[in-house]
Amino acid sequence: MDIMKGEVICIIGPSGSGKSTLIRCINALNDVQSGSITLEGYNVHDPRLNKLELRRKVGMVFQQYNLFPHKTALENVMMAPLKVLREPRAEVETRARALIRKVRLEGKEDAYPGELSGGQQQRVAIARSLAMNPNVMLFDEVTAALDPETVKEVLLTIKELAADGMTCILVTHEMGFAREVADHIYFTDKGVIVEHGAPETFFANASDPRTRKFLGQIL
Amino acid sequence: MTHPFSATTDLPVILQPTYRGPDALGYSRWLASMPVWTLPAMAVLVLLWPTIVQAQTVYSTEKIMGIMVKWLPLLLTKGFAMNVVISFFTMLVGTIAGLLLGIGRVSDNRYIRRLSWLVVQLFRNSPWLVLLFIVMLTLPFEIRIAGTYFAVPDWMKAVFGLSLPIMANIAEIVRGAIQSVPSAQWEAAESLAFTRRQILWQIILPQCFKRMIPPWMNWYAIMTMATPLVSLLGVTELVTLSRQAMEAEGNNPSLLVPFYGFALIIFFAYCYPIARLTMRLEKKFAVKG
Numbered sequence: 001m002d003i004m005k006g007e008v009i010c011i012i013g014p015s016g017s018g019k020s021t022l023i024r025c026i027n028a029l030n031d032v033q034s035g036s037i038t039l040e041g042y043n044v045h046d047p048r049l050n051k052l053e054l055r056r057k058v059g060m061v062f063q064q065y066n067l068f069p070h071k072t073a074l075e076n077v078m079m080a081p082l083k084v085l086r087e088p089r090a091e092v093e094t095r096a097r098a099l100i101r102k103v104r105l106e107g108k109e110d111a112y113p114g115e116l117s118g119g120q121q122q123r124v125a126i127a128r129s130l131a132m133n134p135n136v137m138l139f140d141e142v143t144a145a146l147d148p149e150t151v152k153e154v155l156l157t158i159k160e161l162a163a164d165g166m167t168c169i170l171v172t173h174e175m176g177f178a179r180e181v182a183d184h185i186y187f188t189d190k191g192v193i194v195e196h197g198a199p200e201t202f203f204a205n206a207s208d209p210r211t212r213k214f215l216g217q218i219l
Numbered sequence: 220m221t222h223p224f225s226a227t228t229d230l231p232v233i234l235q236p237t238y239r240g241p242d243a244l245g246y247s248r249w250l251a252s253m254p255v256w257t258l259p260a261m262a263v264l265v266l267l268w269p270t271i272v273q274a275q276t277v278y279s280t281e282k283i284m285g286i287m288v289k290w291l292p293l294l295l296t297k298g299f300a301m302n303v304v305i306s307f308f309t310m311l312v313g314t315i316a317g318l319l320l321g322i323g324r325v326s327d328n329r330y331i332r333r334l335s336w337l338v339v340q341l342f343r344n345s346p347w348l349v350l351l352f353i354v355m356l357t358l359p360f361e362i363r364i365a366g367t368y369f370a371v372p373d374w375m376k377a378v379f380g381l382s383l384p385i386m387a388n389i390a391e392i393v394r395g396a397i398q399s400v401p402s403a404q405w406e407a408a409e410s411l412a413f414t415r416r417q418i419l420w421q422i423i424l425p426q427c428f429k430r431m432i433p434p435w436m437n438w439y440a441i442m443t444m445a446t447p448l449v450s451l452l453g454v455t456e457l458v459t460l461s462r463q464a465m466e467a468e469g470n471n472p473s474l475l476v477p478f479y480g481f482a483l484i485i486f487f488a489y490c491y492p493i494a495r496l497t498m499r500l501e502k503k504f505a506v507k508g
Contacts, residue, residue, distance in 0.1 A: 027407055027410055029409060029410060051409075052412045052414060053412075055409065055410055055411065055412035056412045058410070059410070060410040062406070062407060062410075064403055066401075066403045066404060066407035067408065068407075068408075068422055068426070069426060070425050070426050079411075079421070080411040080413065083413065083417055083421060084411060084412045084413055084417070098399065104310075119460065121387070125407075128411070129410075129411070132411060132412070153420075
């Protein structure tokens with residue numbers, strides 16, 4: 001699996017097939033048991049890896065948003081650049097406000113996560129990751145916990161991000177979305193990548209029977 | 220066995236669960252469950268006592284009342300005030316030490332974790348009086364700092380003795396609170412490149428601060444009620460002074476109930492509102508999560 005800068009990759013597959021584990025390995029939340037991952041010169045599989053340094057370059061958004069409930073939306077976005085990168089407050093605040101505008105949450109800066117809808121929380125979570133200026137963004141089933149009507153606004157945000165040239169790796173069940181934005185689609189089953197290809201060819205004529213069965217079940 | 224509902228079914232159903240886990244707020248719950256008239260009732264009882272026993276003793280009601288009025292100011296300012304001072308400092312020392320020990324219980328270093336566990340078990344399960352005796356008898360009565368000797372007053376030693384079990388119990392509160400924060404919060408913070416220490420102090424602890432307050436107050440009330448233990452070691456406080464006052468008044472047995480009854484009332488009057496507040500906060504925080 002090779003991912004180029006600016007590419008959008010979707011990983012699909014049945015549950016328990018290792019999709020999430022795969023992307024959680026990329027920012028070293030899970031340990032790599034075998035094989036190797038190299039990200040911009042970092043050997044992620046190396047036990048001596050400086051995880052903190054790697055994670056500054058890799059943003060991650062989770063299924064359950066995981067915003068910090070005791071901080072407002074703006075504080076959530078500002079916290080990591082302030083405390084981790086130790087950037088000046090004024091600069092961080094300008095950037096954080098711009099990011100909140102970018103995810104279309106203007107006016108919600110001072111709201112606490114508990115006061116926001118799932119879709120809004122998820123967009124704050126995206127802004128929070130972007131505030132670190134990552135080179136890669138990982139999305140772990142970010143719409144799976146959302147109401148159908150709020151899924152769209154989150155997907156729109158990701159689509160804009162992809163259009164801006166951000167390298168995105170998504171684990172998703174949104175096949176329509178995958179087909180639309182992905183440059184490349186990977187299908188995993190039982191912990192291995194079974195098949196991959198550009199969306200047109202992947203959805204039209206999947207060759208592996210497992211892929212065909214999976215697509216047949218959900219499309 | 221009665222059930223609050225009357226629907227019937229032949230399907231297997233879970234009956235009203237009867238087992239409830241250990242109650243972290245048991246003491247405050249019990250104290251706060253007493254009706255507000257408990258305190259006046261106790262006061263009336265203690266005031267009536269001299270008239271009840273008048274027939275059997277040379278001490279008249281007036282005389283007993285006179286003795287009580289004479290000693291009350293001293294008992295309050297030199298006696299109970301000392302119990303409050305001891306309880307404050309014990310809570311201060313116990314909370315700081317307990318916080319560090321509780322963090323040690325969830326350390327990623329196996330040895331720190333085990334050592335903290337051992338310390339917690341040791342001090343949580345030892346009789347308080349034994350700990351007090353050990354501290355009182357092993358701490359020097361003066362310490363030397365930069366060439367000068369500083370006397371360590373008895374009450375300060377008592378504070379150290381009492382803070383040991385408080386430390387261990389607060390450590391458990393801290394550990395429980397830290398572990399009650401979903402692990403997803405750790406993951407989210409880790410993925411933002413926060414260090415472990417930053418996550419703990421800036422993200423996890425601020426979230427669980429609120430839920431630590433009720434059990435923390437519960438332990439404050441328990442410990443305050445236990446401060447008269449230090450009278451056994453000669454530290455000047457309410458019960459020590461009461462004993463001395465009774466001695467000065469001829470040690471007549473009819474003084475026992477007024478003096479100790481007063482001690483009981485004053486401790487109740489102090490801890491009862493704390494318990495009520497504890498239960499109120501518990502309810503409030505439980506809703507908000």
